[in-house]
Amino acid sequence: MKSSNYLDRRRLSLCAVIAILAMVLSSSARVSPREVFSAEDGSDSCTSIMVGRQASADGSVITCHTCDGNYRTWLNIVPRQKHAQGSTNKIFWGTLHTESAWDSRGRIQKGEIPQVEETYAYLNTAYPCLNEKQLAIGETTIGGRAELLNDEGWFLIEELERVALERCKTARDAIGLIGELVKKYGYGDHGECITIADPKEVWHFEIFGAGPAQAGAVWAAVRIPDDHVGVSANIPRISQIDLKDPDHYMASDNVFALAEEMGWWKSGDPFKFWKAYSGRKPFSDREYYILSTLAPALNLKQDAEELPFSVKPAKQLAAGDIMKYYRETYAGTDFDMTRNLMVPKSRPRARGEKKPETDEKPPEMVKSPVASAWMGNDMAILLNALKPGTVDFRRTIAIAACSYSEIIQCRSWLPDEIGGVAWFSFDNPAQSPRIPIFAGVLSLPKSFEVDSQHRYQADSASWAFRKTNRLATIKWGATRKNVEDAIADFETRAFDELPSIEKIALQQLNSGDPEQARLKCRQFLTRYTNDFARAAIDKWSELGDTFWGLYARGF
């Protein structure tokens, strides 16, 4: 039996290598842009963690976003702009799949709304995420009941984020504005959650269409208590809402009426937003992992009907702790998909030593160097076909299909230009370093504006990371240390340097003519962010070369 198991494992290991190579070489994206964009099945495609200011180690309010899936990776800074009276703001569909800021292919204008006199500068990611006033927004698609979709609504979630960042300074303002816009012009997207932070508080906002029979939307927003942490991971989570407490709860006028009209809730019964508008269990692996590890004393159970909406963490969280969560693949837990991918440890033999005809003792088993949590469906299917139950698929927080991600700190004790910082990363968050982009940054390296979604482009920053990371994944057991050490180096460098960088920026901001001082400060921050980014790109290119050396005579 032992010998047979041993052979099984060897065969499994060989097949694993072949399968990984096949996966790496094959295209996984045989899905049309429309399909990715529409997320009709509420696919598992983003994670946002929210941290209240008393739950963070330094008083930051934090919101995050992983843009998981095939989305545009180009990004730029849209500057503050003045607009002539009577001008309009065009509302588009299809912006998530453009190849550059000037690419209009596949973009459809749904309507125009009156423009405001002045719009704020913002970090223009696929889902726009941070403006110059430290208003920050994360996002996850949450699906919801199919009957709620109304494709005649003008606004998709990314356009609501954009307009909110152009016009608002606080999370409450943003929620108010979004509520007005969808009421007037309609919401055309599937269910979405946006996690909206300012330097004082963070709100968890969930929105759905109101169905094809009426324009508008249905939505609710809950403030994460200041000493708590919340999470959204592609499942509606808002439960009971107390609209008599507007400091913590907000909702659309129709929040109860629509649920009743559609037969999803009866007046007099306890109302739970997720139950009415989704019906799906309001948490899965990611929510459970994050909340239960943050607050182990709560002894949360995975078979519970629902988890607490947010938890008070056992210890206050630093930005680095959140970065660690975004690298998570559940290693060492029951959720670890690689836990059965074990192979006999190879033992060097002395010259002339013959391989024993029979194994004298069972070999020591170690994790296969080709095992990783990013094996993908084809690999998992193959392994399970060879031996059923080998891989129990879990949606890890860090995935290879991530387009980009950011962890955003809003810091009330610093001026907006310096206080807002998006820790930005391309590709798999467990394999790429984070680059600090301040709210006051004026521009980004040109390579950030070159997309990686549809094709390979050598001058794309995203591809610099993606190329190396895909190579690293082939033999993750051998490359992991190089990658993780490099990530740690950049993280340490940033945490070491930022206090002095911010001190200099603050001095510049407070010296001389205010306009000139502000510009000088922003130019300084721009240089820092850009230099940091270039160093990270160079390092990843160098790592990629190292990995080609490793694979010189085969994988």
Added chain:
Amino acid sequence: MKPFSKSLTAILLVSALLAASMLAAPAAEKTEKAGLPTLLASCGQSPGPVKVEVFLKRLKLEYASIPRATANDLIERKKKGAPFKSLIIVTGASLKGMGGAGVSINDELERTRALIAEARKQGIKIIGAHVEGMARRSQGAMAGDNSDELSIDAVCPQASLLLIRQDGNEDGRFTAIAKSKNIPLLLFEKNMDLENVLKGLFTN
């Protein structure tokens, strides 16, 4: 000036009449009727049927929704003595929808062909529908993905009636099918209008 004005008026009038005739259905749509119960099905597993279902439910019409309905569903219903009187097949394909159901567009086309054949055998009125506009046509689909159009080809030329949201007929595809096969065409502009169209179709 006067003779010119008159001829201009005449040209405008003729143009307007031509335009109106192009937009109008090839047959008298207001008199179109279909019987109940109706079976709501999909060819392509798009979210379109859900939209139709919302209005069927609001109108309290007798229906069954089986996105992957088969010929056997019609046969079984007939055996029970309560056959379907009409069949709405919503066209437009979703790779995610088909993926979720574990089927390919070829599976969908094959199933739909058999469903239509059985419906014809039983004398069930077949209504071909497209309710999601150009977004569920070529627009936005990946290069080489022709599944929307394949689902339309499988259903619409075989239908007794076409029920189409106008913005999905931007290129006149459904008008052309209706004309060439002499199939009545019910066009509606907004989602909300679908309720009245269904009401007119299914109620007296």
